[in-house]
Amino acid sequence: MCTVCGCGTDISTKAPGLGSRVAAHSHDHVREHSHPHSDHHHHDHVEGTIDFGSGIAGVELPGVSQQRTIRIERDILSKNDAFAHANRVRLRTTGTFALNFVSSPGSGKTSLLVRAVNDLQARWPVAVIEGDQQTDRDAERIRATGAPAVQINTGKGCHLDAHMVGHALDHLSLAPGGLLFIENVGNLVCPAAFDLGEAHKVVVLSVTEGEDKPLKYPDMFAASDLMLLNKVDLLPHLEFDVDACVAAALRVNPRIQVMRISSRTGEGLAAFYAWIAARVAATIELAGLPA
Amino acid sequence: MHEMSLIESVVALVEDERRKQDFSRVRTIRLVVGVLGHAEPSALRFCFEAVTRGTIAEGARLEIEQVPGQGWCGSCRQSVSLSERFAACPVCGDTQVKMTDGGELRLSELEVE
Numbered sequence: 001m002c003t004v005c006g007c008g009t010d011i012s013t014k015a016p017g018l019g020s021r022v023a024a025h026s027h028d029h030v031r032e033h034s035h036p037h038s039d040h041h042h043h044d045h046v047e048g049t050i051d052f053g054s055g056i057a058g059v060e061l062p063g064v065s066q067q068r069t070i071r072i073e074r075d076i077l078s079k080n081d082a083f084a085h086a087n088r089v090r091l092r093t094t095g096t097f098a099l100n101f102v103s104s105p106g107s108g109k110t111s112l113l114v115r116a117v118n119d120l121q122a123r124w125p126v127a128v129i130e131g132d133q134q135t136d137r138d139a140e141r142i143r144a145t146g147a148p149a150v151q152i153n154t155g156k157g158c159h160l161d162a163h164m165v166g167h168a169l170d171h172l173s174l175a176p177g178g179l180l181f182i183e184n185v186g187n188l189v190c191p192a193a194f195d196l197g198e199a200h201k202v203v204v205l206s207v208t209e210g211e212d213k214p215l216k217y218p219d220m221f222a223a224s225d226l227m228l229l230n231k232v233d234l235l236p237h238l239e240f241d242v243d244a245c246v247a248a249a250l251r252v253n254p255r256i257q258v259m260r261i262s263s264r265t266g267e268g269l270a271a272f273y274a275w276i277a278a279r280v281a282a283t284i285e286l287a288g289l290p291a
Numbered sequence: 292m293h294e295m296s297l298i299e300s301v302v303a304l305v306e307d308e309r310r311k312q313d314f315s316r317v318r319t320i321r322l323v324v325g326v327l328g329h330a331e332p333s334a335l336r337f338c339f340e341a342v343t344r345g346t347i348a349e350g351a352r353l354e355i356e357q358v359p360g361q362g363w364c365g366s367c368r369q370s371v372s373l374s375e376r377f378a379a380c381p382v383c384g385d386t387q388v389k390m391t392d393g394g395e396l397r398l399s400e401l402e403v404e
Contacts, residue, residue: 070402075398076398078300078304158293219329222377252376254387
């Protein structure tokens with residue numbers, strides 16, 4: 001059962017059939033009125049509702065349309081964002097520092113995570129959530145390190161959402177003050193829009209890809225706080241312009257940090273681990289846990 | 292194609308609304324989608340019928356109001372139009388334009404009966 005919303009684990013966000021009511025999500029949502037109502041309505045608003053058709057004095061006449069317009073003004077991602085917030089609160093309670101790794105397929109995310117788990121688990125407890133359309137191969141690779149891993153299969157889905165991650169958290173016992181690595185579905189487009197409750201999105205780009213990827217897929221680079229430029233050990237064999245790539249990333253996101261790494265040789269990983277360590281310390285302090 | 296999940300989210304919001312207000316049919320769903328945002332209107336339309344089938348939103352018409360991109364240029368001290376999320380200022384060429392409009396992704400209205 002979902003501890004966030006009380007729904008069964010097999011309930012998707014898709015609404016049930018016509019005529020049934022969704023009982024799964026019972027929490028209140030704040031209605032958003034973040035902008036002025038537009039000019040094309042010339043009537044009074046009651047509780048955000050514009051009622052065109054309730055009929056004079058509430059009279060309903062058979063055969064007469066009772067059509068009316070309801071003003072909603074809610075962000076389409078508001079449900080996901082509510083789940084993400086719940087995840088964030090949950091992670092804060094355990095003092096867990098969570099990273100959401102995003103990239104195209106083949107950037108070396110899983111190999112990087114296997115290496116990072118091996119390198120870091122003596123220092124902190126590490127848990128991993130793996131997202132793929134199918135198979136639990138990646139979770140198996142992580143489990144081989146000894147770290148707990150939960151695989152989410154999204155089926156036809158092209159990204160993880162916060163609701164899925166909430167359920168995955170139900171299956172992980174997070175030790176206080178640890179790390180949670182979430183490996184998103186390999187896709188440089190869709191995961192950008194979905195907050196999972198992580199502290200940071202980390203975009204992994206490998207030098208075997210095009211250096212202009214940040215310009216071609218700006219949303220993902222804009223949503224990320226750190227870019228790991230992976231497979232730099234291959235640079236001597238490639239015509240990859242690192243400076244142009246970094247400039248492209250900074251153009252779409254002036255605040256993004258960039259690190260050059262190789263999960264194969266270990267080059268640059270010390271800087272990445274130092275970046276993690278500083279943030280783990282802050283997370284532990286925020287949770288009020290002993291350092 | 293995350294537009295499918297976005298339409299599923301829209302259906303969930305419509306279901307929320309039906310619990311608050313009594314209606315049996317949704318005639319029109321109006322979305323506000325910024326041109327610099329995360330969703331492609333043609334993809335939203337493409338999957339709308341399939342995703343809404345068997346839900347309260349089945350048979351509804353989907354209307355999408357697109358919001359053009361706009362940003363605030365700190366150098367020019369004025370609002371400028373943006374053709375891409377990170378485009379340079381079309382007036383002075385400054386690349387540090389802060390996007391103010393065009394990222395919208397909102398369910399604005401329903402016509403119901």
